[in-house]
Amino acid sequence: MAGMSVAVIGATGAVGSEMLKVLEQRSFPLENVRALATSRSAGQTLIYKGRKVLIEDIEKADLRGVHFALFAGGEIASSVHVPRAVEAGAVAIDNSSTFRMNPDVPLVVPEVNPEALRAHKGIIANPNCSTIQMVVVLKPIHDAAGIERVVVSTYQSVSGGGREAMEELLSQSRDVLDGKEVEPKIMPKRIAFNIFPHIADFGENGYTGEETKMILETQKIMGDDSIRVTATTARVPVLIGHSESVNIQTRKKITAARAREILSHAPGICVQDDPKTKSYPTPVEAAGRDEVFVGRIREDLSHPLGLELWIVSDNLRKGAALNAVQIAETMLKMGLVK
């Protein structure tokens, strides 16, 4: 199992550079790491475990010999180069939405549906960040009580929009503090000291692309189309870490105490739920951490089978880079890649 060659595509972006950081931090059996990007960054170097790594041009790179190709270069790069990576013999783990709803492509969160990996045909899709952290928490509750319906409102950080969106929040914030006028560039509206309910394009039914992903991806990952989901996704002036206010309705009654107990033994979850000591998750505290944090667990006063949850996670790590690396680790453990 030693001697894996891993390529990161989009290595200079917010998610790609986090993938390299995650690979460094975990005991992944790595022999060789390759960093790929567009011609704009090609020829430059980045540092991995103290050594310089040359950034290769994805257009020209020969991908033979790569075991895992981790894609974080966006939809266009994925649609062009994922098939090339598979053709060259790699397993492509793709962070874009390109292949997520393709019935031939497993959409995987290792804590939730690792078995879906067995049917892979070379491509594994990494789910949307806001979906990943939610399903990690929903799964143990679904197993215990059955989830009937989910009403979620998100508070999503700008890093979900990439490095340029992070820079826009910082520079706009400084300008507002200095009393200057600000104009949105990357993001659809001003984000400094503001909020907007607009992530990805709007569909005919009024839902945004991000909201539609949360609905469809949740059903696919949970393997249960009968789970009804509605979502409102909003961008907030936070750099890293998505927060979610999640209202669920279960099939069987589950108390807050029982939910807390189940979640505290579930994989990948850290329960922070002692409000009297100010223990509840916040994005600043979750940033840089691997766990999905959950708190504010309450029985819903408006419904006998309702439960309220507050879920926070680092969207670049569990919501993207870490989940992709965990997929590779799980495939190795299951003997799906040798």
Added chain:
Amino acid sequence: MAGMSVAVIGATGAVGSEMLKVLEQRSFPLENVRALATSRSAGQTLIYKGRKVLIEDIEKADLRGVHFALFAGGEIASSVHVPRAVEAGAVAIDNSSTFRMNPDVPLVVPEVNPEALRAHKGIIANPNCSTIQMVVVLKPIHDAAGIERVVVSTYQSVSGGGREAMEELLSQSRDVLDGKEVEPKIMPKRIAFNIFPHIADFGENGYTGEETKMILETQKIMGDDSIRVTATTARVPVLIGHSESVNIQTRKKITAARAREILSHAPGICVQDDPKTKSYPTPVEAAGRDEVFVGRIREDLSHPLGLELWIVSDNLRKGAALNAVQIAETMLKMGLVK
């Protein structure tokens, strides 16, 4: 009807100074305005319509001759001085939560339940900011289709916590941008580039005071205890303007188009709902405005009787100062104060 004497208690605070601004801007039949505060500010002056007004010490002030006493000095000031104002013959319109759930005290949003004013005994309670903007939108829908259940998640600006909370957001933001460590002072956690689901104290059932207010006040203002409400309230790094993601379930089916039409003719509401032209409400755009803005009106894909709404309003104006002045105006119009 001319010659009203109005006193603003807590005149130097975020809401009190907004009350004076609202009185200046509207054609309120005002003969005399008095500004009151604690002994800390007493003796100083503030400017009202270009003239200096001496700030009086509320402890020592003689309130006889005042028609309307607008209270924005917090719970302690209200519990002590509201009875004094009523004793002196004034109608007290109180922005604190002290008297809101008292069955002898009308809790009023003029667009929703003006008739409740007729039963007043000297005190009118001004509802919680996050409740006011929600019920202005819920009422016309309730009249048309009956509201069964409300699941709301809020994105509340720091001005709800007063002027010091606004200063804390600004100074913390500057410190974070300058790479300095920050420590929360007024607010329970860091708010710069962060979010926390903690507004007011936690109750035994896990709901915060703010969440409980949204439940109980909504039922009282709407005059219908059968409306089931659950709420998660979060503080966000925004200066002015509360945003709310509101999921409702109606008794009769109402389409998004019909809801949009009803709301566009309802009092106090501005529908901003053309997502393809980026028309949806945001707090920065709502700040300084009088209307309650609503957008993202969608039929809920998870429930046949569900509707999604995104509601934003200036919490200092419609959520506090403006609503209080509108209560006074409505009482004059109804002949309840002469």
